[in-house]
Amino acid sequence: MKDLLKDPAAYQALANEKKPKPRLAKNLVMAFLVGGGICTLGQLIQNIYITFFNFPPERAGDPTAATVIFISGLLTSLGVFDKIARHAGAGTAVPVTGFANSIVSAALEFKREGFVLGVGSKMFILAGSVIVFGVVTAFVVGLISALL
Amino acid sequence: MATKKGKQTIVFTAKPVIIGYGTVAGPKEGQGPVGSYFDKIYPDLAMGQKSFELAERQMMLNAIEIALEKASLSRSNVDFFVAGDLLNQIISSGFSALDLGASFLGIYGACSSFCEGLFLAGILVDSGAAQVVIAATSSHNNTAERQYRYPTEYGAQLPPWSQHTVTGAAATAVAVRGTGPRLELATVGKVMDLGIKDPMNMGAAMAPAAADTIFAHMADTGRKPEDYDLIVTGDLGKIGREILVELGQRQGVDLSSNYRDCGELIYSKEQLENAGGSGCACSALVTLGMLFNQNYKRILAVATGALHSPTSYQQGENIPAIAHAISIEF
Numbered sequence: 001m002k003d004l005l006k007d008p009a010a011y012q013a014l015a016n017e018k019k020p021k022p023r024l025a026k027n028l029v030m031a032f033l034v035g036g037g038i039c040t041l042g043q044l045i046q047n048i049y050i051t052f053f054n055f056p057p058e059r060a061g062d063p064t065a066a067t068v069i070f071i072s073g074l075l076t077s078l079g080v081f082d083k084i085a086r087h088a089g090a091g092t093a094v095p096v097t098g099f100a101n102s103i104v105s106a107a108l109e110f111k112r113e114g115f116v117l118g119v120g121s122k123m124f125i126l127a128g129s130v131i132v133f134g135v136v137t138a139f140v141v142g143l144i145s146a147l148l
Numbered sequence: 149m150a151t152k153k154g155k156q157t158i159v160f161t162a163k164p165v166i167i168g169y170g171t172v173a174g175p176k177e178g179q180g181p182v183g184s185y186f187d188k189i190y191p192d193l194a195m196g197q198k199s200f201e202l203a204e205r206q207m208m209l210n211a212i213e214i215a216l217e218k219a220s221l222s223r224s225n226v227d228f229f230v231a232g233d234l235l236n237q238i239i240s241s242g243f244s245a246l247d248l249g250a251s252f253l254g255i256y257g258a259c260s261s262f263c264e265g266l267f268l269a270g271i272l273v274d275s276g277a278a279q280v281v282i283a284a285t286s287s288h289n290n291t292a293e294r295q296y297r298y299p300t301e302y303g304a305q306l307p308p309w310s311q312h313t314v315t316g317a318a319a320t321a322v323a324v325r326g327t328g329p330r331l332e333l334a335t336v337g338k339v340m341d342l343g344i345k346d347p348m349n350m351g352a353a354m355a356p357a358a359a360d361t362i363f364a365h366m367a368d369t370g371r372k373p374e375d376y377d378l379i380v381t382g383d384l385g386k387i388g389r390e391i392l393v394e395l396g397q398r399q400g401v402d403l404s405s406n407y408r409d410c411g412e413l414i415y416s417k418e419q420l421e422n423a424g425g426s427g428c429a430c431s432a433l434v435t436l437g438m439l440f441n442q443n444y445k446r447i448l449a450v451a452t453g454a455l456h457s458p459t460s461y462q463q464g465e466n467i468p469a470i471a472h473a474i475s476i477e478f
Contacts, residue, residue, distance in 0.1 A: 002398075003399070015344060020309060108299065
């Protein structure tokens with residue numbers, strides 16, 4: 001029999017074979033339910049801003065996003081968010097909640113290195129790439145729409 | 149004086165004795181199946197410290213104190229202190245050494261540090277260079293998470309092959325004379341790379357190193373797995389263990405009956421989210437805590453470590469791994 005320790009390709013094939021399948025069905029259902037739940041909650045908050053705080057519908061999105069971000073930040077600092085996210089996956093990562101969590105968790109983590117070199121520098125350690133590629137994408141799309 | 153046997157194995161002629169050992173664990177490990185064997189369990193991960201790094205260091209110092217106490221020794225009896233951990237520049241070990249005040253040798257073997265430290269302690273004692281050597285190692289889930297993966301409160305969904313870094317520390321006091329488990333043989337591993345790139349799949353990255361060291365050990369000593377009551381790997385987890393059994397089968401080394409993995413033993417089924425535990429403390433806590441308290445005559449402890457860093461894998465390099473084996477007699 002072939003000595004797998006001298007054959008990386010054959011070893012990798014064995015390693016892949018032993019790798020369990022990700023729980024795709026469960027992950028998809030959880031992501032759908034939690035993600036959908038967050039969006040429904042967002043809609044509810046938006047309706048509250050429109051009905052009780054007299055926000056015009058086209059402007060009510062801003063305080064809604066801020067509120068959801070606040071809730072996400074609060075749950076992160078209470079140590080609950082990561083436990084929910086472990087099961088929810090994309091359900092909590094895709095909405096604005098995931099973005100807020102990535103910033104708040106980094107700020108909390110690096111607080112002990114001080115406000116400048118810790119919180120200031122490292123706060124966007126995860127969210128930075130979202131901002132960079134978000135801006136670049138917006139620029140490219142804007143350019144295309146201007147040319148069309 | 150230790151002698152060499154075969155290509156990679158060392159025979160301890162004086163058979164150094166582990167005259168005392170201390171095990172300290174975090175809350176999750178304390179609630180696990182091995183929990184009842186630990187000397188000290190902290191109820192929370194902060195352990196009353198300002199940072200998790202300080203908490204990890206405190207655990208290492210606790211483990212050293214307990215080991216010394218069990219061996220009826222004081223700090224001034226320690227000739228050398230050999231320690232390693234996972235943090236950059238092995239700060240848990242260095243700062244603990246500052247507190248301990250003994251001659252210090254810092255080591256880095258990632259999660260293989262337990263066996264590497266024990267081996268070096270054995271050599272120092274066996275050669276007559278030292279009377280008492282303390283070997284220690286530690287890991288903390290939150291310090292390792294932030295260094296290797298994400299901020300601790302970041303909500304990431306981990307794949308089923310990922311492992312959970314064990315929070316804990318362990319120390320052994322090794323001496324020429326005394327009562328306790330004895331170091332018999334050690335096989336020092338070679339770094340292996342079979343092209344695994346996924347830092348979440350440590351089991352698959354480290355299994356070849358464990359296999360290579362176990363095969364070398366058997367070849368050098370002429371022994372078979374059944375010559376040991378138990379062969380135990382450090383932190384391959386479920387997937388790595390399955391791969392190692394298969395590699396053994398192909399090589400004619402039967403690991404199907406008396407082989408276990410500390411990464412799987414340390415957490416219960418209910419606690420186990422994915423493939424098992426990992427980290428320097430994993431093999432140390434299970435071996436010293438649980439396995440030393442069974443009625444074994446002879447075990448082979450094979451601590452496994454992945455020698456990558458976040459920089460190396462982000463730059464696209466493979467994950468190299470190492471494993472060191474030590475035969476311990478009771």
